Amino acid sequence: MDETVISTKTKADILSGALPYIQRYYGKIVVVKYGGNAMLSEQLKNAVMHDIVMLSLIGVRIVLVHGGGPEINDMLSKIGKKPQFIGGLRYTDDETADIVLQVLAGKVNKGLVNKLHACGGRALGLCGIDGGMIKAKKKSGVDLGNVGEVESVDPAPILNALDNGYIPVIATVSSDKKGKIYNINADTAASRIASALGAENLVLMTDIRGLLMDKDDEDTLIREVNVSDVHNLERQGIISGGMIPKVQCCVEAVRRGVKQSIIIDGRIPHAILIDMLTSEGVGTLFK
Numbered sequence: 001m002d003e004t005v006i007s008t009k010t011k012a013d014i015l016s017g018a019l020p021y022i023q024r025y026y027g028k029i030v031v032v033k034y035g036g037n038a039m040l041s042e043q044l045k046n047a048v049m050h051d052i053v054m055l056s057l058i059g060v061r062i063v064l065v066h067g068g069g070p071e072i073n074d075m076l077s078k079i080g081k082k083p084q085f086i087g088g089l090r091y092t093d094d095e096t097a098d099i100v101l102q103v104l105a106g107k108v109n110k111g112l113v114n115k116l117h118a119c120g121g122r123a124l125g126l127c128g129i130d131g132g133m134i135k136a137k138k139k140s141g142v143d144l145g146n147v148g149e150v151e152s153v154d155p156a157p158i159l160n161a162l163d164n165g166y167i168p169v170i171a172t173v174s175s176d177k178k179g180k181i182y183n184i185n186a187d188t189a190a191s192r193i194a195s196a197l198g199a200e201n202l203v204l205m206t207d208i209r210g211l212l213m214d215k216d217d218e219d220t221l222i223r224e225v226n227v228s229d230v231h232n233l234e235r236q237g238i239i240s241g242g243m244i245p246k247v248q249c250c251v252e253a254v255r256r257g258v259k260q261s262i263i264i265d266g267r268i269p270h271a272i273l274i275d276m277l278t279s280e281g282v283g284t285l286f287k
Contacts, residue, residue: 002164002174007187017278018277018278019056021277021278022027022058022059022227022277025055025059025099025200025201025276026058026059026060026146027059027061027158028061028099028199028200028201029061029062029063029114029162029194029197029198029199029200030055030060030061030062030063030124030199030200030201030202030203030276031063031065031180031190031191031193031194031197031199031201031202031203031258032063032064032190032202032203032205032272033063033065033066033067033187033202033204033205034064034065034112034205034266035050035066035067035068035069035186035205035206035266036206036207036234036266036267039068039070040064040070041066041271042258044234044266044269045115046091046115047269047270048205048266048272049112049115049118049119049121050066050119051108051272052121052167052272053116053120053121053167054273054287055153055272055273055276056121056122056136057120057121060276062102062150062167063158063167063168063170063191063193063194063197063199064112064116064123064164064167064168064169064170065170065172065186065189065190065193066104066108066109066112066169066170066171066172066182066186067104067172067185068083068100068103068104068108068171069090071102071103071104071107072096072099072103072104075102076096076099077120078272079099081096081099081249083096084096084192085092086132086142086143086144089142089147090144090147090183091144091145091146092144092145092146092147092183093146093148094146095256096146096158097145097146097181097182097183098181098220100146100173100183101127101173101181101183102177104119104127104171104172104173104183105125105127105129105171105173107112108171109125109126109169109170109171110125112125112169112184113125113169116167116169116257120166121165121167122166122167122246123167123168123169124167124168124169124170125163125171125195126157126158126161126169126170126171127170127171127172127173127174127190128171128172128174128175128184128189129173129175129181130157130172131154131156131157133153133154133155133156133157133158133170133174134150134152134153134154134156134172134174134184134189134192134193135150135151135152135153135154135174135176135177136148136149136150136151136174136175136176136184137149137151137176137177137182138176138182139182145182145185146180146181146182147182147183148174148176148182148183148184149173149184149185149188150184150188150189150192151176153192153193153195155193155196155197155198158166158170158197159197162166163255167248168261170189170193172185172186172189172190174189177210180266185245187245187249188245188249189244189250190202190204191252191253191256191258191261192248192252192253192256194253194258194261195252195253195256195258196255198257198258199253199258199259200258200259200260201258201259201260201261201262201276202249202250202253202258202260202261202262202266203262203272203275203276204246204249204250204261204262204263204264205260205264205266205271205272206246206264206265206266207265207266207267208243208262208265209221209245209265209282209283210222210264210265210269210282210283210284211225211233211238211239211243211263211284212238213238215240215241221284222238222284223281223283223284224284224287225284225287226286226287227250227255228250229233229249230247230286241287246263247263247286249263250263250286251286252270254287259284259287260285260286260287261286261287262275262283262284262285262286263283263284264283265282266284268282271283
């Protein structure tokens with residue numbers, strides 16, 4: 001049997017093997033938080049957009065939530081404004097908040113919509129302000145200026161887009177009841193959006209394999225975690241540093257009704273498809 005026939009049969013076997021997963025997710029809502037290196041590399045960006053369109057075409061109701069820190073920094077640099085950080089966290093004054101709105105809800109958001117269209121999808125760009133989707137309030141604790149936290153989420157604008165056949169692409173900029181603009185952490189916003197939608201999955205794309213037993217050894221990936229075990233893992237120091245807020249977002253989503261949350265490695269091409277449509281998995285599942 002020649003190599004072409006073998007290759008074709010292999011492809012058919014792969015498609016056939018994906019059927020149970022397609023049936024599982026058909027008609028279900030999956031929220032994907034998109035960021036990290038997968039957002040910076042054109043090759044990875046194209047792979048993610050193709051995956052999103054493919055999932056949409058096989059009946060998965062995909063919602064794409066994004067940040068855009070590097071693009072914000074680029075724009076601040078262009079206008080000669082130095083980013084301010086307090087304890088490693090960005091301080092957002094009124095001028096910076098205006099730039100965040102322009103960059104996230106404008107350049108980044110519409111760029112992703114355009115990419116999805118180029119891949120054959122139908123996408124609709126939104127931000128938290130549109131339709132009063134996300135109501136925010138000033139983040140408690142250290143004063144970071146116009147950095148907010150989610151007060152409530154109205155899923156109606158997102159569901160309206162999904163019901164009309166669009167892939168909602170959401171920039172995590174919002175406002176409070178008085179119209180003050182706030183920048184919201186994209187992981188946190190994605191978690192609350194997934195909860196409000198009663199999503200089947202929340203997928204957080206990161207620049208690491210997932211939760212590791214040894215943070216310096218990617219071969220120590222923990223593939224599944226019960227949310228009731230998270231506190232113990234924190235006490236052991238397995239969940240530490242930058243993983244703490246990401247894991248907290250996953251745990252909160254599950255406790256608010258999302259069936260499962262996944263931290264995946266966005267550096268791996270087609271990581272979303274591998275995780276959703278095969279038995280392999282490329283990250284850490286929380287349920």
